[in-house]
Amino acid sequence: MSDDPVVLADRDGSGIVTVTLNRPGTKNSVPPQGWTELAGVLGDIAGRADDRVVVLTGAGGDFCAGSDLRGGGSAAPRRAMQVVNAALFALRDLPQPTIAAVRGVAVGGGFNLALACDLAIAEENARFSQIFSRRGLSVDFGGTWFLTHMIGLHRAKELAFFGRVLTAPEVHALGLLNKVVPEGQALAEAYAWARDLLALAPLALAQTKEMLNLAAAGSFHDSVLREAAAQNLNGTTEDTREAIQAFLEKREPVFRNR
Structure with missing residues (x-):
């Protein structure tokens, strides 16, 4: 197992913090300890008055492929989900505004990670899926709540039941993204919005x-x-x-x- 951190936090001095999932070799799938790292990083940000806006992204051209299903981990299922949910609550409850900059894949928990942010920008070639059903799993990381509240019950069931891969324009048309931008522009657009937010109280x-x-x-x-x-x-x-x-x-x- 690599000793490299799963989650990186970089500050540019202006008040913008870039939080990056750092496992590009697995499309930034998150192992069990990665959720704990994410919760810790977000908890640190929550307590810092100089951190004003958070941009969440993934390394190596992908956003997040959800939880890493390889190896399984040693924790009991209930405990494992408590760790995942701690990261979700830390993100959702963060006082600072959050912007997801989505490139490549955002599937399973990765899709819902983007939905948990306050704003979401995706590149036009990004791909999304509530892939859980295709892995013998039920939806988690807040997906049942986000989908039902954001697009309604019947459309939520369609996305959750079939787990089909959707393009960024399709997800935008559903109202689940704020903006779709050309390939290579998600981070630049996220930073532009972050700078606008820095100008607010x-x-x-x-x-x-x-x-x-x-x-x-x-x-x-x-x-x-x-x-x-x-x-x-x-x-x-x-x-x-x-x-x-x-x-x-x-x-x-x-x-x-x-």
Whole structure:
């Protein structure tokens, strides 16, 4: 087994963190310890005020081929899924906005890894599949929730039952991608969006992200009450006061994440 890390985190100094799955020889399939690494990397990012936006991608031209099914690992099935789910929760609950930059294959858990991000950009030659059924498995890594909420029950069942390979334009047409770009452009587009997000107040953006995630499963009444609570909190922050003052002074705001 290689001692190389499965997950890399690179910071460019601007506030953008690139998280890369680093097993190109297996199309970035993730072994059991890789999910633990991913959860750890994301947990570190969550606690750092200088990390403002996360771009998630894969090394060597592919995004992620899901879990590595070779060898199986020594953990009991229940424990193994707890490890996988810890990585999913760490990604979903991350306060910073996340952008998936998809190249090559994104299948099984890799498909759902992209769906777990806040935004997803794919190159036009990328390929997607909820391949679980073709491996004798049921859908995991949040796929049952993402698909049902994002495209509806009947289409979700079609993708999950048949596990067919879909092109990026087909996935985009379903509403599961934000943008499809030419081959070789996914990372550049993701970084362009990341730079746009850096110009926004991070605390307010984190609250908006959290409320949108909760709204997907909550009531209208609860969503409106959360909006009011968040807006009240915004009024106590330096960043909101700076944004309003910059607007009045017709200049660009300088946010300090406080």
